[in-house]
Amino acid sequence: xxxxxxxxxxxxxxxxxxxxxxxxxxxxxxxxxxxxxxxxxxxxxxxxxxxxxxxxxxxxxxxxxxxxxxxxxxxxxxxxxxxxxxxxxxxxxxxxxxxxxxxxxxxxxxxxxxxxxxxxxxxxxxxxxxxxxxxxxxxxxxxxxxxxxxxxxxxxxxxxxxxxxxxxxxxxxxxxxxxxxxxxxxxxxxxxxxxxxxxxxxxxxxxxxxxxxxxxxxxxxxxxxxxxxxxxxxxxxxxxxxxxxxxxxxxxxxxxxxxxxxxxxxxxxxxxxxxxxxxxxxxxxxxxxxxxxxxxxxxxxxxxxxxxxxxxxxxxxxxxxxxxxxxxxxxxxxxxxxxxxxxx
Ligand SMILES: Nc1ncnc2c1ncn2[C@@H]1O[C@H](COP(=O)(O)OP(=O)(O)O)[C@@H](O)[C@H]1O
Ligand code: SF4
Ligand SMILES: [Mg+2]
Numbered sequence: 001x002x003x004x005x006x007x008x009x010x011x012x013x014x015x016x017x018x019x020x021x022x023x024x025x026x027x028x029x030x031x032x033x034x035x036x037x038x039x040x041x042x043x044x045x046x047x048x049x050x051x052x053x054x055x056x057x058x059x060x061x062x063x064x065x066x067x068x069x070x071x072x073x074x075x076x077x078x079x080x081x082x083x084x085x086x087x088x089x090x091x092x093x094x095x096x097x098x099x100x101x102x103x104x105x106x107x108x109x110x111x112x113x114x115x116x117x118x119x120x121x122x123x124x125x126x127x128x129x130x131x132x133x134x135x136x137x138x139x140x141x142x143x144x145x146x147x148x149x150x151x152x153x154x155x156x157x158x159x160x161x162x163x164x165x166x167x168x169x170x171x172x173x174x175x176x177x178x179x180x181x182x183x184x185x186x187x188x189x190x191x192x193x194x195x196x197x198x199x200x201x202x203x204x205x206x207x208x209x210x211x212x213x214x215x216x217x218x219x220x221x222x223x224x225x226x227x228x229x230x231x232x233x234x235x236x237x238x239x240x241x242x243x244x245x246x247x248x249x250x251x252x253x254x255x256x257x258x259x260x261x262x263x264x265x266x267x268x269x270x271x272x273x274x275x276x277x278x279x280x281x282x283x284x285x286x287x288x289x290x291x292x293x294x295x296x297x298x299x300x301x302x303x304x305x306x307x308x309x310x311x312x313x314x315x316x317x318x319x320x321x322x323x324x325x326x327x328x329x330x331x332x333x334x335x336x337x338x339x340x341x342x343x344x
Contacts, residue, residue, distance in 0.1 A: 018090030026084035041248035057245035127165030175206035247303035
C-alpha cells in the first residue's frame, strides 16, 4: 500500500496535495469558576512538509493549549474550541468525530512533551509499549513488532537497544526517556510532530543532543515539525520560521533569519534582548518588565501595551489587526511595526 493510500484510508476526504497543516483563526477558552480565560484568541499559522515552525512565547501565552487543540486532547471541560479551523491536508480536524481524530492522532500527527515519565506508561516495559503500537495499528506479529521496536530505539540512538527493550521507563535517564518518547511518537510514521518544550527539563548538553536528533529524524522523514518553546536560544539553529505568541495571539511570524535580524514586533524584540549572549558576558540582561496578562483579564487595545516601550494612546484603544504584511512571508500585529523594524 502506498503512503498516500494509507493516509486516505485513515481519513476519507483527505487531499494529499493540500497544505500539510493550516490553523486559521483558532480560539480556545476555558470556562472556570474564576471566569472565562481566553487562552487562544485567533491563532493563525501554516506548516509545510520538512519545515520546522517554532512557536515562541513566555509561559502562559497559550502555546500548549494551541497544540492540544490541534491534537484534539484539550482538557474539556473546562476547555472549548469556540472558533477556527485546524486543516490537515484539507480536512478540518475540528469537525471530525472522536474516533477519526484518534486515528489521526495515532497515525498522522504525533506529539511529544516536556515530561516523558508522564507520557509513558510506568507499568509496561518500553519494548512492550512500542510493540503494542505496531501490533494494534499495523497488525504485526509479536516477533516482527519486537524487531521493529529495536530498530526504532536504535534510530533514536538508545545504546544497546536490544538489551534495553525490556526496561521500564523509570530505568532510563531523563535524556534517554525523551528518546523513548520520540520513538513512540514516530513509530507510525506521522507527517507532523508537535514537540512541546521537549528539552526544557534537561541539562544543556542533553538538550542539544535531543534537538540534534529531532532535526535529523525530521530531515530523514521530511516531517513537518512544530517546536514549542519559551527559549529563544533553542530555536535559532533548528527553526525555519518562527511564530511569536502573546496572550493567545500570534503577534509576529517570519523566517528565522528575519526575526533575529530585524524583529518587527516590540515583544519579539524584547524576547531577543533577553537571550544571554557570549559577547555580552557579565552585562545585565534586559528582561521584559511585568508579566503576560491573566487570560481572563486581557488588556483592551493591544494586549502587550502595559509592557511595551513603543506604546502610545492608540495602542490602549485599538487592537492591531491580525496581520500587517511587513514583507513577503512576514506578518506582525503592531500598529507601529515600521518604527520597530527600522529602529535598530
Ligand atoms: N486545564 C486548564 N484549565 C483552565 N485553564 C487552563 C487550562 N490549561 C490552560 N489554561 C489556561 O490557558 C493559559 C495558557 O496556557 P498554556 O497554553 O499552557 O501556556 P504556555 O504558553 O505556557 O504553554 C493558562 O495560563 C491558563 O489560563
Ligand atoms: S500595537 Fe502598540 S502596544 Fe502593541 S506592540 Fe505595537 S507599539 Fe506596542
Ligand atoms: Mg506550555
